[in-house]
Amino acid sequence: MTQSVVVQVGQCGNQVGCRFWDLALREHAAVNKKGIYDEALSSFFRNVDTRSAGDGPDIYKGKICSLKARALLIDMEEGVVNEILQGPLRDVFDSKQLITDVSGSGNNWAVGCKVYGCQYRENIVEKLRKTAEHCDCLQCFFIIHSMGGGTGSGLGTFVLNLLEDEFPEVYRFVTSVYPSGEDDVITSPYNSVLAMKELNEHADCVLPIENESLFDIVNKIHQMINSGKLGSTVKPNSLVTSSAGTAKTVQEKPFDAMNNIVANLLLNLTSSARFEGSLNMDLNEISMNLVPFPRLHYLVSSLTPLYTLADVNIPSRRLDQMFSDAFSRDHQLIRADPKHSLYLACALLVRGNVQVSDLRRNIERLKPSLHFISWNQEGWKTSLCSVPPVGHSHSLLALANNTCVKPTFMELKDRFMKLYKKKAHLHHYLQVDGMEQGCFSEAISSLSDLIEEYNELDASKGGLRTDPSRLKIAV
Numbered sequence: 001m002t003q004s005v006v007v008q009v010g011q012c013g014n015q016v017g018c019r020f021w022d023l024a025l026r027e028h029a030a031v032n033k034k035g036i037y038d039e040a041l042s043s044f045f046r047n048v049d050t051r052s053a054g055d056g057p058d059i060y061k062g063k064i065c066s067l068k069a070r071a072l073l074i075d076m077e078e079g080v081v082n083e084i085l086q087g088p089l090r091d092v093f094d095s096k097q098l099i100t101d102v103s104g105s106g107n108n109w110a111v112g113c114k115v116y117g118c119q120y121r122e123n124i125v126e127k128l129r130k131t132a133e134h135c136d137c138l139q140c141f142f143i144i145h146s147m148g149g150g151t152g153s154g155l156g157t158f159v160l161n162l163l164e165d166e167f168p169e170v171y172r173f174v175t176s177v178y179p180s181g182e183d184d185v186i187t188s189p190y191n192s193v194l195a196m197k198e199l200n201e202h203a204d205c206v207l208p209i210e211n212e213s214l215f216d217i218v219n220k221i222h223q224m225i226n227s228g229k230l231g232s233t234v235k236p237n238s239l240v241t242s243s244a245g246t247a248k249t250v251q252e253k254p255f256d257a258m259n260n261i262v263a264n265l266l267l268n269l270t271s272s273a274r275f276e277g278s279l280n281m282d283l284n285e286i287s288m289n290l291v292p293f294p295r296l297h298y299l300v301s302s303l304t305p306l307y308t309l310a311d312v313n314i315p316s317r318r319l320d321q322m323f324s325d326a327f328s329r330d331h332q333l334i335r336a337d338p339k340h341s342l343y344l345a346c347a348l349l350v351r352g353n354v355q356v357s358d359l360r361r362n363i364e365r366l367k368p369s370l371h372f373i374s375w376n377q378e379g380w381k382t383s384l385c386s387v388p389p390v391g392h393s394h395s396l397l398a399l400a401n402n403t404c405v406k407p408t409f410m411e412l413k414d415r416f417m418k419l420y421k422k423k424a425h426l427h428h429y430l431q432v433d434g435m436e437q438g439c440f441s442e443a444i445s446s447l448s449d450l451i452e453e454y455n456e457l458d459a460s461k462g463g464l465r466t467d468p469s470r471l472k473i474a475v
Contacts, residue, residue: 001039001040001042001043001136001137002043002137002138002139002140002273002282002283003042003043003044003070003135003136003137003138003139004043004044004070004138004139004140004141004142004270004273004283005070005071005072005128005131005132005135005138005140005141005142006020006021006044006069006070006071006072006141006142006144007071007072007074007128007141007142007143007144007159007163008071008072008073008074008143008144008145009074009075009143009144009145009151009152009155009156009159010074010075010076010112010145010146010149010150010151010152010153010155010156011075011077011079011080011146011149011151011152012144012145012146012149012152012177013074013075013143013144013145013146013152013156014073014075014080014081014084015080015255015259016144016175016177016259016262016263017071017073017144018080018084018087018089018259019256019259019260019262019263020144020262020263020266020267021069021071021089021092022088022089022263023260023263023264023267023390024044024267025067025089025092026390027267027387027389027390028040028041028045028274030390031275031387035063035064036062036063036064037059037060037061037062037063037064037065037067040274040275041064041067042060043270043273043274044069044070044270044274045067045068045069045070045092046058046067046068046069046070046134047059047060047064047065047066047067047068048065048066048067048068049065049066050065050066058134066091067092068092068093068094068097069092069093069097070131070134070135071093071097071131072097072099072124072127072128072131073093073097073098073099073100074098074099074100074120074124074151074155074159075099075100075101075151076100076101076103076104076105076112076116076150076151076155077100077101077102077103077104077151078100078101078102081098081100082100085098096127096130097127097131099120099123099124099127101116104150104151105149105150105151105154105155106150106428107148107149107150107185107186107187107188107191108150108154108187108191108428108429108432109150109153109154109190109191109194109195109429110154110194110428110429110432110434110435110439111150111154111432112149112150112151112152112153112154112155112156112158113153113154113155113157113158113194114154114432114433114434114435115432115433116151116154116155116158117154117155117158118434120155121158121162124159124162125162125166128162128163128166128167129166132167132170138167138170139170139171139273139282139283139284140170140171140172140173140283140284141163141167141170141171141172141173142173142174142175142266143156143159143160143163143172143173143174143175144175144262144266145157145174145175145176145177146176146177146178146179147176147177147178147179147188147191147192147195147196148177148178148179148183148185148188148191148192149185149188149191150191152177153191153192153194153195154191154194154195156195157194157195157198157199157202158198160172160174160198160199160202160203161198161202163202164202171204171205171283171284171287172202172203172204172205173203173204173205173206173207173269173283174199174203174205174206174207175206175207175209175262175265175266176195176199176206176207176208176209177209177210177211177262178192178208178209178210178211178334178408178412179192179211180210180211180212180215181212181411181415183211186419186425187419187425187428189412189415189416189418189419190416190419190420190425190429190440192412192416193412193413193416193440193443193444193447194439194440194443196409196412196443196446196447196450197442197443197446197447200295200446200447200450201446203297204287204291204297205286205287205290205291205297205299206297206298206299207265207269207299207301207333207399208298208300208333208334208405208408209262209265209301209333209334210333210334210335210408211258212335213332213333213334213335214258214261214262214333215258216330216335217261217306217330217331217333218257218258218261220306220330221240221306240260240261240264240303240305240306261303261333262333264303264389265301265303265333265397267389268303268349268351268389268395268397269283269286269349269397269399270283271349271351271385271387272349272383272385275385275386275387276385276386276387277383277384277385277386277387278356278384278386279356279359279382279383279384280383280384280385281347281349281381281382281383285381286299286347286381286399289345289347289379289381290344290345290346290347290381290399290401291345291401292344292345292376292401293453295449295450295453296344296401296450296453296454297401298401298405299347299399299400299401300332300333300334300336300338300399300400300401300402300404300405301332301333301397301398301399301400302325302326302327302328302331302332302333302397302398302400303326303331303333303395303396303397304322304325304326304331304395304396304398305322305325305392305394305395306331319354319358319362319394320361320362320365322394322395322396323348323362323365323366323396324366326348326396326397326398327339327366327369327370327398332404334405334408335407335408336402336404336405336407336408337404338370338400338402338404339369339370340371340404341371341402341403341404341406341458341461342371342372342373342402342403342457342458342460342461343370343371343372343373343379343400343401343402344372344373344376344379344401344402344403344457345376345379345380345381345400345401346370346372346379346380346381346398346399346400346401346402347380347381347382347383347398347399347400348363348380348381348382348383348396348397348398349382349383349385349396349397349398349399350382350383350384350385350394350395350396351384351385351386351387351388351389351392351394351395351396352385352386352387352388352389352392352393352394352395353386353388353393353394354384354394356384359382359384363380363382371461373457373460373461374460403454403457403458403461405454406451406454406455406458409447409450409451409454410451412447413444413447413448413451416444416447417444420440420444426440
């Protein structure tokens with residue numbers, strides 16, 4: 001069994017990470033009734049004998065003694081991390097897994113990357129190596145961060161770069177939360193575009209999430225429940241936004257519902273690596289099958305159902321609706337409509353009591369309405385995990401390598417250029433050692449090149465076939 005390490009950076013990264021660990025424990029507790037440390041738990045947790053002094057030895061078999069998350073928590077403001085350490089999850093982490101400061105990065109990518117990156121480099125590398133040493137077969141690093149702030153974007157992408165240097169063979173999956181147009185951080189377009197250059201060059205897969213989409217999904221769920229349209233058929237605590245039944249006893253914060261959606265995305269993404277199923281999908285298969293070109297590694301994700309109806313007997317009509325919803329714009333975690341854009345590849349990760357025949361039937365049903373690129377018409381990757389999420393009888397996570405991600409990047413570029421044309425706020429970045437104006441021009445050039453690659457693919461969808469650029473060999 002392989003293991004994965006979660007690196008959560010900045011306020012957003014640690015808040016999402018907190019929800020992930022809470023829900024992961026809940027999910028394993030629902031399956032692991034006897035309290036035995038098994039392979040499923042070992043993928044994200046160590047079992048430590050805390051009776052010994054210092055860092056106790058790992059226990060590989062038998063009863064659960066003390067579970068410790070395979071995680072590194074980084075934030076240059078200590079508020080969120082301190083809150084985690086004072087909360088119900090405090091025993092899942094220890095001081096050896098934390099790196100904090102007090103002053104923060106001031107919403108400045110350059111401070112996060114150039115200042116704190118250099119200052120904490122050795123400390124980060126040491127803690128990453130220590131965490132990796134506790135793994136038998138380390139397969140993947142998951143980075144959770146936001147793009148708009150200073151620590152999440154700057155130090156988050158610095159860590160990504162470090163991981164490539166120190167662990168080049170280990171996959172790097174990045175969950176990046178993109179700011180909305182009405183973001184309260186004025187410099188977020190700068191931070192996001194500077195971070196995008198690093199994601200383009202150093203990530204294996206990026207799962208972009210937009211705050212606005214999460215907000216829309218949460219509002220939609222609340223409206224449907226409050227309007228009574230769903231009647232009393234919704235199962236209690238079955239919402240994908242719900243924290244009920246977790247270790248959390250304090251009152252929910254405004255962003256908890258949104259963070260729970262991202263946490264559920266990560267739980268479903270890793271379900272095949274943790275639980276048995278008739279059609280398992282390893283994490284390395286996602287990158288191998290869904291990323292045909294190195295830079296085009298942005299995967300649009302959608303989750304369904306967003307709630308579960310009380311009737312656990314699944315009529316095929318409702319099951320079919322789950323597959324249809326996964327391709328509708330209302331269920332996407334960025335504001336996008338994949339059905340009207342071009343697919344390079346698509347993965348369907350199904351959990352629960354779903355048969356292979358259901359999977360194949362729905363792919364055949366949906367195929368005519370989806371536009372796949374000419375050289376990959378059968379670009380589907382599928383997975384069936386027998387263990388459903390808690391409170392659900394079945395679920396589906398769709399990951400699409402689709403050109404519908406392009407408008408998100410174009411809007412980000414426009415917001416960047418509005419500031420950059422006026423050189424507004426630029427001096428805050430340029431006064432940081434190692435930061436030059438060339439960093440900005442390189443970053444916007446990298447983003448423009450990425451958008452152009454998507455433009456070329458979209459042109460081929462309309463019948464305007466463009467030959468991909470070929471390697472030139474000097475004779």
